[in-house]
Every structure is written in C-alpha cells, then in structure tokens.
Amino acid sequence: MTIQLPTKSFFIPQPPDDREIFWAMQRYPDNVKVYHPHGSIDGTSVFWHNQLQPNALNFAAYVDPQAPDQSALFKRILNDLNKLADKFSDQQLITSDYAPQHAFNQWLTTQGFQLAQTLHLATVATKELPAAETAPEKAITVLSVADLKKAGLFEQFLSISLQAFQAQAVIRPATNLSKTAWQALICRQLILEIPSVAIDDNHQIMALSLAYQPVSGSAELRLVTGTNQLANQQLWAYQTKWLKTQVTTVSTYFQSADLLGQGIEQRLGQPRFTTYETYIQ
Incomplete structure (x- = not known):
C-alpha cells in the first residue's frame, strides 16, 4: 500500500x-x-x-x-x-x-544536540529599499559575475568566494573541494547579471556580494566579503539599483556574527526578520 x-x-x-x-x-x-x-x-x-x-x-x-x-x-x-x-x-x-x-x-x-549556527533572515519589498547613492570613485570598478567571466577573472572569483565561505562557516565544510565542485555549488541559481564584485585598478577583487534567485521575482543575498568600506558601499549601491528594477523582493541570509552582513541588513529599511537555527550532535 x-x-x-x-x-x-x-x-x-x-x-x-x-x-x-x-x-x-x-x-x-x-x-x-x-x-x-x-x-x-x-x-x-x-x-x-x-x-x-x-x-x-x-x-x-x-x-x-x-x-x-x-x-x-x-x-x-x-x-x-x-x-x-x-x-x-x-x-x-x-x-x-x-x-x-x-x-x-x-x-x-x-x-x-547543540546550537551551532544562527542565521538572520531579513526580507523586504524592493520598492521599500532605501536609495543608495554611488560615489564617483575611479579606483573601484563594479562588475557582475558575467562580466568577470569576460574579463578573465572568474578563477580569482572562485578562489576568493571559497575562502570566504570556509572562513565564515561555523559548521566546517569539506576542505578538499575542487574548484569544479565549488563552481557547481556556488553557481546554482546564482544571478549572473547583478553587480556582484568590486575590483581595484590591479583587477583584484576588493568586495563580493552574491545574489541568488530560487524563484522568479525574488533575490537572496547569501555570501558577502570585503575589507574595503568604500568598495562595500559602492557594491551595495549598484546592487540596490539593480534589485529595485529587476525583482520585487530581496532577502538576506547572514550569520548572527557576520558584521558585514549585519551592515547590509541595516540598509534594508524595515525588513521582516526570521531566524534559522542549526543543531549538531
């Protein structure tokens, strides 16, 4: 039966x-x-x-x-x-x-079982996103992942994104992932057209913010990294403009200890918050 x-x-x-x-x-x-x-x-x-x-x-x-x-x-x-x-x-x-x-x-x-990770999930309608102005900064160029591929910077993108993921993961991921395996994981549902990285004059990635689209009309920000404050601000400003015209809702998925992620959450205006917890034995 x-x-x-x-x-x-x-x-x-x-x-x-x-x-x-x-x-x-x-x-x-x-x-x-x-x-x-x-x-x-x-x-x-x-x-x-x-x-x-x-x-x-x-x-x-x-x-x-x-x-x-x-x-x-x-x-x-x-x-x-x-x-x-x-x-x-x-x-x-x-x-x-x-x-x-x-x-x-x-x-x-x-x-x-012990609580190992807490993710903050913030969701807001893109029409309610506060405007973010781009500053004229010749030393910073903002590109999409599609642009990175054309510029021959995709391998650098894979390395930096994997390093960022492993550094931020509370639940330690496999350390022997090949670039091919990582590319398959990170690029699934990745939005290739949205501004996602900021690079300097030497074509080095200064900031990274990846957006995914699990369903039509929405976007999810899941991995951010970068130590240059101006580059982070520039990247978010470009992303905001894209999000406002291309999707109706945006969500962020960041760990409670992710200060850069918290900074993005604060720029969302008044999002709806939920919490996602992981337990390990």
Whole structure:
C-alpha cells in the first residue's frame, strides 16, 4: 500500500509554517520514513548528504503535536537516524529549522544536540529599499559575475568566494573541494547579471556580494566579503539599483556574527526578520 506523504496542512492546519521537513520531503522523497504506530501518520523523517559536509547525516523530522506517546516516538526517530549514521559511517547528525523550534527539535537539545549556527533572515519589498547613492570613485570598478567571466577573472572569483565561505562557516565544510565542485555549488541559481564584485585598478577583487534567485521575482543575498568600506558601499549601491528594477523582493541570509552582513541588513529599511537555527550532535 502506498502511503501519501503528509503536506503542510496535514500537520499544521493554518499555514504558512516553513518547516524544514516539508522542503526536505519534496527534495529527497526516496529518503522519507513515515511513522504511523497508531494507524494514522504521527511523524515523518528524511535524511540526505551534501558535498560540503561529506561525513555528516543531514536530516529533518517532525511529529504531529497531537500524536500520542510522543516521547516514545521521539526516541524511535532518533534511534533510526543514528542507525543511518552508523550505516554511512557519518560522524555527525545535523538538523536545521526556523525558530522557534518545534517539539522534536527542542527535545534533541536534551540528547546531546547543540546550537551551532544562527542565521538572520531579513526580507523586504524592493520598492521599500532605501536609495543608495554611488560615489564617483575611479579606483573601484563594479562588475557582475558575467562580466568577470569576460574579463578573465572568474578563477580569482572562485578562489576568493571559497575562502570566504570556509572562513565564515561555523559548521566546517569539506576542505578538499575542487574548484569544479565549488563552481557547481556556488553557481546554482546564482544571478549572473547583478553587480556582484568590486575590483581595484590591479583587477583584484576588493568586495563580493552574491545574489541568488530560487524563484522568479525574488533575490537572496547569501555570501558577502570585503575589507574595503568604500568598495562595500559602492557594491551595495549598484546592487540596490539593480534589485529595485529587476525583482520585487530581496532577502538576506547572514550569520548572527557576520558584521558585514549585519551592515547590509541595516540598509534594508524595515525588513521582516526570521531566524534559522542549526543543531549538531
């Protein structure tokens, strides 16, 4: 008998509730496990692996708030996940979700899981973005990733973006990623046309801010780096002009300790904030 996977409205009658489990079930349907000890679906779990943490089992799990014997079901789900980790010789279990955490994830913190990373997610309509003026600065040139490729600077872009990602990652990524693998990861859904880097007269990248487009009409800023304040300001000014004319909403995904990311958040005006937390055992 084929079991219909639960949807958002199955567990949560009043969406939206952007729980990780619903995204994960759609992306990894073959890795879903459904728990129905009492005849109806009481919970689900799903696992996956990625190139950035090759020795970790990533998972999402959710238990119906109305399910009976939740404590026993919590233990059963975690026991199954530990068996999977042993099967794949994984050294860590990783799960992420939006705050406030649901009951199962709260329970995980009593089982050795610790908060490892907090991301601030800020979303605003681009029509509400405060205008950012570009300053005349001959020593700084702002380019898109498409322009970088034409200028022969793409290899430098790959190296600097990988260094920035590894330096900022709280959950340490794989250190032996090839440039080919990194290019495939970083360029997926990357907006090539938006101004993304600032370079100096020697064609060295001074600042970098990458925007992605998971769905039409929106943009997400996920990786920024740069130590030159003027270059950072110039880049943001050019990005703001592009965003205002090309998309309707923009979101930022930055760690709570990312000062440069926080600076961008402060320039968004009055965005809507949410928090995304990652726990590791």
